[in-house]
Amino acid sequence: MWYVREVNSEADTAAFAAELAGRAGTGTVLALDGDLGAGKTRFAQAFAAALGVPGVVNSPTFTIIKEYEGGRLPFYHMDVYRLSLPEADELGLDEYFHGEGVTLVEWASLIEPLLPAERLHLLLEYTGPTSRRLRCRPVGEQYAAWCREMGLAPEEDT
Numbered sequence: 001m002w003y004v005r006e007v008n009s010e011a012d013t014a015a016f017a018a019e020l021a022g023r024a025g026t027g028t029v030l031a032l033d034g035d036l037g038a039g040k041t042r043f044a045q046a047f048a049a050a051l052g053v054p055g056v057v058n059s060p061t062f063t064i065i066k067e068y069e070g071g072r073l074p075f076y077h078m079d080v081y082r083l084s085l086p087e088a089d090e091l092g093l094d095e096y097f098h099g100e101g102v103t104l105v106e107w108a109s110l111i112e113p114l115l116p117a118e119r120l121h122l123l124l125e126y127t128g129p130t131s132r133r134l135r136c137r138p139v140g141e142q143y144a145a146w147c148r149e150m151g152l153a154p155e156e157d158t
């Protein structure tokens with residue numbers, strides 16, 4: 001089941017990220033996908049800011065995983081673009097998924113088999129220079145409830 005929200009600006013993407021950050025708790029996992037430039041890192045930055053993470057959140061493309069303290073929750077930011085599935089499997093990602101904080105994974109579909117049983121998938125699609133379609137697929141009842149409560153539009157038959 002997919003839900004969708006259309007946004008027209010980077011600020012709207014940030015507001016959506018802040019809504020999710022407000023709901024996030026220990027063990028929250030957000031699995032992000034979308035083409036290069038779709039806005040995964042922008043989303044992560046807004047999400048971190050809304051958690052109160054101080055300082056700059058950069059793309060972890062080269063570091064793979066970055067941990068940020070100082071916000072309402074620890075924030076674990078991953079970018080698995082450069083990893084093969086076996087490489088990712090060696091990283092002990094479960095330590096993060098089941099850790100104290102909240103995890104956001106860019107290019108999560110590349111490591112889908114390693115994701116925890118419950119997570120919220122977010123697919124960012126380019127629809128114009130400043131507009132995006134944010135599609136959500138909850139796995140697990142908690143995330144399904146979030147999507148309903150946030151008033152996202154359910155998509156038919158997907």
Ligand code: ADP
Nearest residue numbers: 009010013036037038039040041042129130132
């Ligand atoms: P990704 O991590 O998916 O490769 P980035 O977040 O690094 O993408 O880049 C997204 C780019 O798109 C940024 O330059 C950002 O300013 C721009 N952008 C324009 N409109 C939006 C929007 N509505 N949401 C997110 N990013 C946007």
Ligand code: MG
Nearest residue numbers: 040041059106
């Ligand atoms: Mg990125």
